[in-house]
Amino acid sequence: GGDKKDANNTNSSKQEASSNKNPQAAHSVEMEIPFVLTRYFTRKHKKKQINIETATKTKLTIPKPPKQQPKESKEPKQGDDDADADDALRLVKIRISSSDATDDGIKHCKAAKYLIHKMLRSFEEHPERFQPKEIGxxxxxxxxxxxxxxxxxxxxxxxxxxxxxxxxx
The missing domain is CATH 1.20.5 (Single alpha-helices involved in coiled-coils or other helix-helix interfaces)
Structure with a gap:
């Protein structure tokens, strides 16, 4: 007889949890980072992005990079070096959001911002580490x-x- 009560209690708690979820983020912060870092976040199946989101209980919204045109020849054009330099200088806005409506949500956003800031400092010191890998x-x-x-x-x-x-x- 006690099993049915336990089952009912778990169902009602699941319903309460789903009704408490707010589709709109309770706290969000915008941050500008170089475009090269967005590539770094999203390569290898978004591993870096997912790790930060999991560790800080936040959601990162990163704009998708524009699709590159296929190269017709392997000879570098004069503008190619300029395009890479432009990617390093171009800034992109990302949004860090937390669904927690309490002070913890603010703390989560600050933690994610701190991790991204550390990555930004690393990029400034060692930009070669953030360049796309050579294809085999x-x-x-x-x-x-x-x-x-x-x-x-x-x-x-x-x-x-x-x-x-x-x-x-």
Whole structure:
């Protein structure tokens, strides 16, 4: 008999929780960051963005980057370097929002803003870390060299792990 009461209580608490959710954010903060950082947030399946959102219980709204035109030739044009420099200088507004209507919502927004600010400082000190990764490829000879190098490194790691004194025998 007690099981039905427990089931009813959990259902009513779920209904109360869903009715308390407000689709509009209770607290939000806007912040301007370089466009390059938005690419950094959204690469690798938005891993950085999701980590910040999870850690701070906030939602980041980042504008989508414009689609790039396919390159017709591999020769760099004179304007390409300028376009990369423009991306670094161009600022984009992002919105940090929290659905918590209490003071905790403000704290969550401040925490997210702090994490993004730290990332911005890191970008200013080491901009090369935030550049898009090179897409694999190269000539067949370069690919073979890279594969051989990786195999050598793997063998060296195996050898050092075998020689490690703390390894259980």
């Amino acid at each position: 490829g190269g000539t067949f000879a370069e690919q073979a060299q890279a594969k051989a190098r990786k195999e050598r490194e793997r063998e060296q790691r195996k050898q050092t792990s075998k020689d490690h004194p703390n390894k259980n025998v």
